[in-house]
Amino acid sequence: MFQSVMIIVFTLVYAFSIAYLVTTYLVKKSNDFGDSKGKYEDFTYGGLDLLDKKDNVKGTMDLNIVYPKKHSI
């Protein structure tokens, strides 16, 4: 009995929530224009230049490069 009730409850909730998801997605696709922003590719021609990489280092690793800093974030 418990199992049958739960199956019906989950069936209804799943059906309505997927219907809500599909409807919301399609409404957005239909009525929302140009929600994208400028991407990384729009602002660089050379791409990422990976100068050095090491996998599996210690989390406490020191970062030692000293840059002539002009702007800080």
Next chain:
Amino acid sequence: MTIKCPGCGAALVYDAVSGKMLCTHCVTYYGEQEIGTYTQEKDKFDNIQEDSAGNGESEKNRADEDEFECEIYKCTNCGAELAINDTESSTFCAYCGQPTIVMSRIVRQKKPQGIIPFEITKQQALQILRNKLNKGFFVPKEVKDVQIDKVHGIYIPYKVYNIDYEDEMVLSGVVGTGKSARIKHYYRHAKINFENITMDASVMLDDESSIRLEPYNFFKCVPFSQIYMSGFYSNIKDDDEDRLKEGALVRASNMFDEQVKKTVHADEVKVQKHNPCVNINAERYVMLPAWFVSFRHNGVNNTIMVNGQTGKCVGAVEEDKKKKSIFFWTVAAVLIPVFYIIINLVVKYFSSEGQEVDAFKLLGLGLVLIFATAFGISSKFEDSRKLTKADTMKRFANDRQEGDE
């Protein structure tokens, strides 16, 4: 002030199709060299300033708190007085409809270094928008057939930055799944040279709106010349320089981190430590084109932007609630028997293993994911709607002289 046609004396406007000045009266096109009216314009501008100095202040004092501060100028064509938004640098005469470039805002402020002229005409912008609206299944019929109230071609002031960004970082990421999951650390040293990161420099326009107009093609950016502004509105740069610079750096930082994270093959990648070196090697003040299309639906003002160079539409319109409701119930009705079968199969599978409760736990988790995704999409749509309905957007587009309709 008006740039006059050398042939008939009527006002010239910039023609986006030919890239030349057009006299709509005698249908003659003029190149930039043929115009050469800057000196005359400046003289006229000085006269306008003198005229406005006498009574402009008293008019300003009368303005309500909700209104923009205005200055009063005389139309150089018909002599009528014009009220011009405090941050505008060109407008149309409300009385004779002539395009009037108000030099005051350009001369007093820093002149832009570059401008991307309009490539999309007003008719093209409207056509692009109409096509978008007509394609939308959930766009109400009233919106598809809506009467457009106003269409403004506006040059938006932007600061554009070239940024060299170099950083060494320690990142963490989760590898493996379940009980074998563990955190690993990674070292990365990388650099990116960013070019033309744009920041909208007008306080009146919401940053979230202007950022959605991107990207612009800066190969077509030309040195600033007033002739491109004839026939269009424009706003001058009134945002804080430090805030714009900071915003550009944050954008560069976010894009850099995102790219570096992609080089790490792990889940939940986070930056633990970093040591950035950032250099802004160039910055420019430029004017970028956009069409602002306004209409009212259900008593609500909507303003949709169209990139004046690429034709990209930015905005969101209200959905047809009746159609949405019918669609929802139809989909739900189709899904009920489908899910009844699937859930029965899942529960039977788990029951045969003696793990009935686990089946319902799994199904519950699935529901949480579905709801989270649905609400995420819904809130993004609502954000877009808010921007389209925003009062600042309405004011940005509408609180200008009307003479172009």
